[in-house]
Amino acid sequence: MDFLVFQYPMITLQACLDGILLGVLFALIAYGMALQWGVMNIINIAQGDLVILGGYIAYFMYLYGIHPAWGVIVAPIIMYFVGIAIYKLVINKVVDRDLFISILATFGISILFMQLMNFAFGADVVLANSGYGTTMLFDNNVVLPNSKIFSAFISIVFAVCLVIYMKKSKLGRAIRATAQNARAAKILGVDTEKVYAATFGINAALCGVAGALISITFTIHPYMGLPYTIRSFMIVIVAGLGNLPGVAMSGMGLGVFEEFADYILGTEFRIGSVFLLLVLILVYRRFKLSRKREYLK
């Protein structure tokens, strides 16, 4: 069974392409996580739940007869304000506290969101049908849904826009300054409180875009948030903070890994293999760092 992948190159190709298109989406979520991690030093366990919430926004647009692709515009706008609200209510109280406190607080938010979504939208697995059809490649041996290509394209567009925004705009420069040294930025007149709120809002908006795309290409379910958090965490630690090409590459790598794990081990072990990979990566990282006798805090 293990050699199936190598005996049938078309299946391998299919898995690789699927994985890359999926990985671009993961990279978009991971970019949001890297942003808030770098700026506020917070790991947001509720990241995945924000993604799912964004997905439900697109799904509801679909239910009311609007094409779900418009969710890509609407979801980030709504999610931006959701992010700001979360920041004002919870995050600004934990931002300069012990790291474990922020993990636990966002874990609480994650459970809260999960349940509220379960109440509001029901526990069914849903997807928004975009009706984009499929593309056949290589004598119809490789099937790619157009929605996946669309979602990868939109993710790249958003990521590029954000990178340019962070480089050029005043807020972007303030965010980067705060990430480098919050105290110095404050002295030089940056309102760090506002910057933190904006960062969290932008992160939530990115999650909204990713969620809307996921609701078109895959399925969403209230309890599916945690794997997205773990994936984005994994991508960020593999790539390192502030390394954008690295985030894109490791996102695609993770996508391909997942597709292969799906083919070789079976779908029931897919999520398990993601979590196991996280543990392995962290352990590998620990041994690599301990050889250098230095720790990252």
Add this chain to the structure above:
Amino acid sequence: MNKNFILYAAILIFGLAAPFLFPAFKVQLSILCVLIVLATTWNIQGGEMGYNSFGNILFYGLGMYLCASVQVGMFFPLAEWTESGGEKTFVHTPTQFFQGMAVGLVVAAVVPTIVAGLIGYSILGLRGHYFAICTLGLGVAAGEISGGIEIIGAGQGFTTPPFPNVGSLEARGEFFYFLSFFTLVLTFIAVRSIYSTRFKLILNAIRDNEDKAEAMGIETMKYKIIGWMISAFFCGLAGGIMGGLVGYIDSTDVAFDGREMGVFMVLMAILGGKGTLWGPIIGATIFHIFKEGFWTFFLGWQYVALGVLIVVIVIYFPEGIMGWLREKYPERFGEVVDEKDRKAQVELK
């Protein structure tokens, strides 16, 4: 000392009499005992050692599966048992049940301890965020993977052996209550004696500054692993008991329930006060009463309440009840407070 002795005697007598005083709450009291064990042992490495783990659920779930598997596997073929899905084709006689349970509990305690020792060296080298997220990943991965293994019931779950008919209807509740209460007493004695040794001071040194502790000549890794193994031992034991008590093991909802039990143990310890002996016990009791009250009266909203509760406790109450008491009455905790200091503080306010 004398006062303490009276307190312990009172609690012990109350504990022994509780199932007869409140016969309707026997199962709840047993669960409370298990929760206290979990919170107290989480506190060993979470509170005293400063390694905040979400992954102790791994040992709990492992203990649960091992205890049930041994209890069944000693007398009947395990695969056929899980395939029958709780149909009573095989029935344990009372002797078989208790023998199986005894051996099962020993295995359930020992194997997680060994597992903790084996993975400890790699996992405990991580710090801060990385340790917390890594252990979270371990717990969820264990749940997802055990949900795919056929011989322990895969997705459909594993029914633990039903309690044998020994004449009295009350016997099941009393057996599990005294089993969990005995475990609780054992845990308390063990933890209390650990806390009065140098070992606790070493753990605290690791929590306060690991690099300095290492520089002072303490083999931090060794003590970290030992601390984690102690937690794992009692978590496995608690899991084994809980498996028998619930009567049904599901991979992600009962055994490796990182979203629920895994967070509960952290929350209980924080609510009561991390790094104290009595904190987790008080925290677990209050939490259990709150939880059961909420579960009963607001069914369906319990997880919403849980999420809000986590956020509120973490933001407004990170020191816990014991921490709050300590700030208010420092003399009771053996801290000498200078009268001038206090006045100065009052003036500052």
